[in-house]
Amino acid sequence: MTRAYFTENEKMYTPKFPAWSMDAxxxxxxxxxxxxxxxxxxxxxxxxxxxxxxxxxxREDIPRLVEQLFRQRIAVEVQAEGHGKASINFCYDYSESQILAAVKGFWRNRK
Structure with a gap:
């Protein structure tokens, strides 16, 4: 482990197109x-x-959402964000139809 982690500036990348449509x-x-x-x-x-x-x-919804994505065989990355938020990143570029199909089978949130 002699290499340093990427800085936020090194992570910058201009996307060629959005993967999911706005309607999806x-x-x-x-x-x-x-x-x-x-x-x-x-x-x-x-x-x-x-x-x-x-x-x-x-952030409090992360365990439940990740478990449900895991049940659907969808691999994700989780990244902490400020003010009690986190992001679930779909780094394997699943299609919008795969995600829509998975989301329809999610359990209701019991807060």
Whole structure:
């Protein structure tokens, strides 16, 4: 481990196109909000220094969401953000149809 971690400037990358359409992003947010999760679909830089679609969620919802994604065989990265938020990054660039199908099977949030 002689190399340093990437700095935020080294992670910068200009995406060529968004992976998920705006309609799909809004539909995902709508489904998850109906199930009791506060989710915003955003773009985040993954460990490969490329932008990927991501969800910005409440930190307290992370264990439940990651478990449900794990049940659907969807691998993700989790990144801490400020003010009680975290992001779930889809670094393997799953298609919007895969994510929509998975989200429909999620359990309701029991807060």
């Amino acid at each position: 992003k809004l539909h995902i947010e709508e489904i998850l909000q109906d199930k009791g999760y506060q989710v915003s679909v955003v773009a985040r830089v993954g460990c490969d220094r490329k932008y990927h679609d991501a969800w910005q969620v409440e």
